[in-house]
Amino acid sequence: MSIAPDTRTAIRPQTPVLAPADLEKWLIDRVAFHLHRPAREIDPTTPLADYGIDSVAAIGICGEIEERHLLAVPPTLAYDFPTVRAIAGHLAELLAVGDAGAAS
């Protein structure tokens, strides 16, 4: 078939897993980007709904988590875990389980 893909998305070396505090910082930075705000305005305990998050931003954040941490998260993540801190806590758990699984 003449139009079969000639390249595929390269798998980059896996980025190191972040400590929970760094995870929260990383997430604040990404949330701020998607909400078009400076990072200092994002409080980790304020519900993202208060910042007027829409579905495009919510799904975009999921995409960044998948890309950076190799975690598949549902598009409803920002609704299931409504604050930055809650999301970061959930991600830390998922990453810990992944590590334990890899170690055993």
Next chain:
Amino acid sequence: MHQTLTEAVRAGAEQHPDRLAFVYLHEDGRTMRPEELTYAELDRRARLIATRLRQESLGDPSRPVLLLYPPTLDFVTAFLGCFYAGRTAIPAPLPDEPGERLARVSGILRDASVGAVLTLPEHRQGLAAWLAASGEQDVVCLAPEDDGEDTALWFPPQVRADDIAFLQYSSGSTSQPKGVMVTHANLAANQEAIHHAMLTTPGVVTGSWLPLYHDMGLIGMTLHPLWMGGTSVQMSPISFIKQPHRWLRMIHDYRVEGTASPDFGYELCARRTTDEQAEGLDLSSLRVALNGAEPVRAATIRTFTARFAAQGLRPEALFPCYGLAENTLLASAGDTTAPHVELAVDAHLLEQHELRPARPDRVSRTLVGCGAPAGSEVLIVDPMTRQALADGQVGEIWLRGPSVARGYWNRPEATDETFRAETADGRTGYLRTGDLGGLVGGELFVTGRIKEMLIHHGRNLYPQDIEQAVQDSGPALRRGGGAVFTVGDEEGDRSHVVVVQEVRPNQQGEHDLPALAASVQTVLSRRFQLPAASVVLVRPGAVRKTTSGKTQRTLMRRLFLDGALSVLHQRLERPVAELVARPAETPEHSAPLAAPGR
């Protein structure tokens, strides 16, 4: 030229059976896994589905078939299967969650008097239960299993050019869905219009992330390549929004020549794609990138074109267009070989329905041209007097031609009103689009929606302009968090402007909300000469948007009138306050809770 889509696919299966008709890219870790379908296989599966439809369908074969599929190639084969069986198809998203989507599909089910539902085997049981619960026991739910047989039993359908090929339910309100009746002749005419506007060649490759079941994704990105014997590459909107560079990667990998997106997609892709992700991509194959379905912003075109110039993106590839489901899809489109047209107009004269060049001493607004009429006649008409207007005047966009659909399913009155319009001087057979715009030297400029436009003392005011002015007036007023609309009783001679605006949370304490509302009123009065507008302040997130980020002004208007908004503070004109529903009062005629004492 083919007469029907069935003929086009049959010809493709005969002439190039091994060519890919479809590629669907599924997320698979960090890569995208392609699912492929050749013309021979598409033809075989469509025959199989058509045969099953003919064998197992009960009752009246003129009743439409509702397609409820996840966004995959199975949707495409089922859609073609309906064509192969001569049945009217209704593409719709699978209601995978309770709520809005299920309500929407239930509305379609009732409105269209559906005869059968087609789906995948894994969804059959759930949908059958839903049909039973909806009281639609006579609707059969089919999930054809592919056993590789039965296809020899297929025979071509007898269809006439004006038979209804499919119903396109537009993204209108949930309670009042309207199905646009697209005939085989409409589809053929619009495919030819797209072909001439995009200069597509046989075997064209298109690539898109748009929903498969909706106009631009369906007619432009799914059916058009089939019409041309080409290949359609697709992925889901979620795959794109998660990682927008996947769209560019698709263009690179498959040498995509044509794509399409609303304005926000180009903006999102330019903003979120990192240099690392863009590195090594070659976008030079892309001849046409349609930008339509929402207002086209000049800034987006410039940003996207500049962002990916180093990847070989042609500056003239971005291609503004205008279309709507009632005209099958495309109504006007730009020139594939020339840059888009921008027109800076005098903002004050625009309010007076005139498109006149901007002057340095006056406020201006930059409009992007949506190209020249493509296969349809475009007439600009005064929506009140129905007088045809001259070049440079703004009015409602009316269309006439072979792409104009037959009407709304089962709605003769709405059909007459929208599809059978007549000008004051007796010209008949026009489609009223409800969109406002003007022609300048043969170029169509779309300026807004008629239903959303505010007419105040004979001036056209555009809600997006007022919303922006309000948000520019103070940091507490959240950008993009406003909705402006008018209210008034049906036959009332006065309409009243209402501004709903989100207030950002304040770290230092509560805002002085009454003062904030007063300041908004001052802006409206000074900038737009709108004294005594009503102002409603709400929390962030209260102003509803579509998934593509469009403000849902009509929905906000209804929520306001229903008293369903959670209000922080409001200043309402007295006649406006009287229109708002009071929350939950006991009606006087309600039945007593207990029987009256003897």
